[in-house]
Amino acid sequence: NAGVTQTPKFRILKIGQSMTLQCTQDMNHNYMYWYRQDPGMGLKLIYYSVGAGITDKGEVPNGYNVSRSTTEDFPLRLELAAPSQTSVYFCASLIVGAGELFFGEGSRLTVL
Amino acid sequence: AQKITQTQPGMFVQEKEAVTLDCTYDTSDPSYGLFWYKQPSSGEMIFLIYQGSYDQQNATEGRYSLNFQKARKSANLVISASQLGDSAMYFCAMREPSNQAGTALIFGKGTTLSVSS
Numbered sequence: 702n703a704g705v706t707q708t709p710k711f712r713i714l715k716i717g718q719s720m721t722l723q724c725t726q727d728m729n730h731n732y733m734y735w736y737r738q739d740p741g742m743g744l745k746l747i748y749y750s751v752g753a754g755i756t757d758k759g760e761v762p763n764g765y766n767v768s769r770s771t772t773e774d775f776p777l778r779l780e781l782a783a784p785s786q787t788s789v790y791f792c793a794s795l796i797v798g799a800g801e802l803f804f805g806e807g808s809r810l811t812v813l
Numbered sequence: 814a815q816k817i818t819q820t821q822p823g824m825f826v827q828e829k830e831a832v833t834l835d836c837t838y839d840t841s842d843p844s845y846g847l848f849w850y851k852q853p854s855s856g857e858m859i860f861l862i863y864q865g866s867y868d869q870q871n872a873t874e875g876r877y878s879l880n881f882q883k884a885r886k887s888a889n890l891v892i893s894a895s896q897l898g899d900s901a902m903y904f905c906a907m908r909e910p911s912n913q914a915g916t917a918l919i920f921g922k923g924t925t926l927s928v929s930s
Contacts, residue, residue, distance in 0.1 A: 732916050743817075743904055743920035744858075751916070759914055791858060795916055799908075801848060802918055804858035 703727050707792050707805035714782040714812045722777040722808050724792030732795040733775040734759075734802065735767065737788040744791060750775055782812045816840065817905050817921035824926050826895045833880070834890040834924045836905030842866075846908040847888040848918060849879065853901040861903075864888055895928045902926075 705726045714720055726733065731752050736744040746759030750769040764786055766778045775794075779786055789809050793802040818837045826832040838847065849861040864872045864879045872879040880889040892899055902925050906918040 734914075734917055736920075741922070743922045744918075745920075746914055746917050749914050749917055757914065759917065789856065793858075799846065799916075801860040801863060802858075803860075807856050807858075809856075 705792055705794050705803050705805035707790075707808050709808060710806065711809050712811070714779075714810065716782060716784065716812060718782050719778065719780050720782070720810075722779070722790055722792075722810070724775045724777065724805060725773050726775075726792075726794040726803070727773065728794060728796065728803065729772060730794035730796045730803070731772070732797075733769065734793045734795075735765070735775070735777045736791045736793065737761065738791060738807075739788050747777065747790075779810075784812050786810065787812045815921075816909070816919045817907055819905055819921035819924050821924045822922075824924055826926065826928055828897060828928060828930050829894050831891060831893045832895055832926065834892070834903050834905075834926065836888045836890065836921060838886050838888060838905075838907050840886075840907065840909050840911075842909050842911045844910060847879070847881070848906040848908070849877070849888075849890045850904045850906060850920075851899075851901045852904065852923070858904075862890070892926075895926075897928050897930060900926060900928045 708723045734749045735747040748767040750756045792805040845866045847864045851859040878891045902923045905921045
C-alpha cells in the first residue's frame with residue numbers, strides 16, 4: 702500500500718511564484734490535513750477536509766488554498782510565495798474521527 | 814496558552830538506559846486523545862503510542878509506554894532500553910474534540926533525543 706503520497710519532495714520557488722503541493726491517499730480516508738513544520742518547531746495545521754467538497758481553515762491558512770474534489774486527493778496551493786512560507790509541509794489522513802493520523806513523507810519548500 | 818507543552822528541548826541518554834520525555838497538556842474537554850510521534854532525521858512522522866482520556870490503564874507498545882497522569886494533565890513517554898535508532902525528534906500531540914478542527918492533532922514543539930553508545 703502506498704498510503705499518503707506527497708509530491709514534490711523538494712522545491713525551490715522565487716518570491717511571488719505559485720505552486721501546488723500534491724497529496725493523494727489510497728486508504729479511502731475521509732479526513733485529510735495539511736500541516737507545516739518550521740525549523741525546530743512542531744506542526745501547525747494549515748487546512749483540513751472532512752470529505753470530498755468540504756474544506757476548512759486551520760491555525761495558519763493565510764497564503765494558502767486547498768480543494769477536495771475527490772476522496773483521494775487534497776492539493777495545497779501556494780499563491781504569491783513569500784520567504785515566510787519556507788517550511789516542510791506534511792499531508793496526513795484519517796479514516797474516521799479517531800485514531801492516529803497517517804502522514805506523507807513531507808515536502809520541503811524553500812522560497813528565495 | 815499552549816495546548817501542548819514539551820519543556821525539554823534536548824535529552825541525552827546512553828544505550829540500554831530508560832528515558833522519559835515530558836509532555837503536559839491543557840484542555841477542558843472531558844474526552845480527548847494523546848499521541849506520541851517520532852521524527853527521525855529522514856523527516857517522516859512515525860506514530861508510536863496513543864492514550865485516550867478515559868483509558869484506565871497506561872498505554873504500552875513494545876519499549877514505549879505512556880505515563881498518563883490525568884489530574885496533573887501530563888502524558889510522558891517512557892522509552893525503555895534505549896537504542897541508537899531511537900535518536901530522533903519526539904512530538905507529543907492531542908486531539909481535542911471541541912476544537913474547531915476537532916479531528917486534527919495539536920502538536921508540541923518536540924524534544925530531540927540523542928542516544929549514545
